Amino acid sequence: MSMNLPSRDGRRVQVDPSLAIVNIVLLLIFYFLLAGQERPVETPLDLATTTTLSPESLPSPMLELRGPEDWLLDGAPVRPEMLPAALAQAQGPVHLLMDRNAPSSLLVSVLRRPELAGHEIRLVTMKDVGR
Numbered sequence: 114m115s116m117n118l119p120s121r122d123g124r125r126v127q128v129d130p131s132l133a134i135v136n137i138v139l140l141l142i143f144y145f146l147l148a149g150q151e152r153p154v155e156t157p158l159d160l161a162t163t164t165t166l167s168p169e170s171l172p173s174p175m176l177e178l179r180g181p182e183d184w185l186l187d188g189a190p191v192r193p194e195m196l197p198a199a200l201a202q203a204q205g206p207v208h209l210l211m212d213r214n215a216p217s218s219l220l221v222s223v224l225r226r227p228e229l230a231g232h233e234i235r236l237v238t239m240k241d242v243g244r
Contacts, residue, residue, distance in 0.1 A: 171210075174203040175237075178211040178223055196228040206233035213238035 176196075177185040184191050186199050200207065207229065211220065224234065 172205075172208045172235075172237075174200060174205075175208045175210055178209065178215070178219060181219060181222060193226060193228050200232060206235045208235050208237050210237045 173187055175187055176191075177188075179185070182193065184193060184196070186196070191199055209220075209223070220236075223229070
């Protein structure tokens with residue numbers, strides 16, 4: 114047996130939809146306030162700066178990039194296709210030396226070369242002093 118209670122004064126109770134809209138808007142405001150804040154990036158990276166380097170103090174193997182096909186390996190010219198044979202006896206990471214004002218496309222194109230696949234790469238940049 115179901116029981117239906119009559120409404121007061123014969124009217125139905127209506128819920129105001131503006132309360133739900135206000136709640137949604139407030140939730141969106143809080144979400145964007147929290148999601149839009151940038152977290153500070155803290156890295157223990159401390160870059161060393163020097164003005165003179167002697168060739169003996171440079172790490173080996175040092176691959177110097179002067180252009181897309183103009184490479185020097187430990188001061189000797191090397192063709193990109195000959196690089197795997199030249200690096201076969203080298204141990205440790207390959208230090209990639211290039212001018213810090215060089216275009217980034219040069220670095221990206223060199224890093225995509227199959228000759229450097231399988232080698233750990235460390236980037237070394239030079240800052241021109243006195244210019």
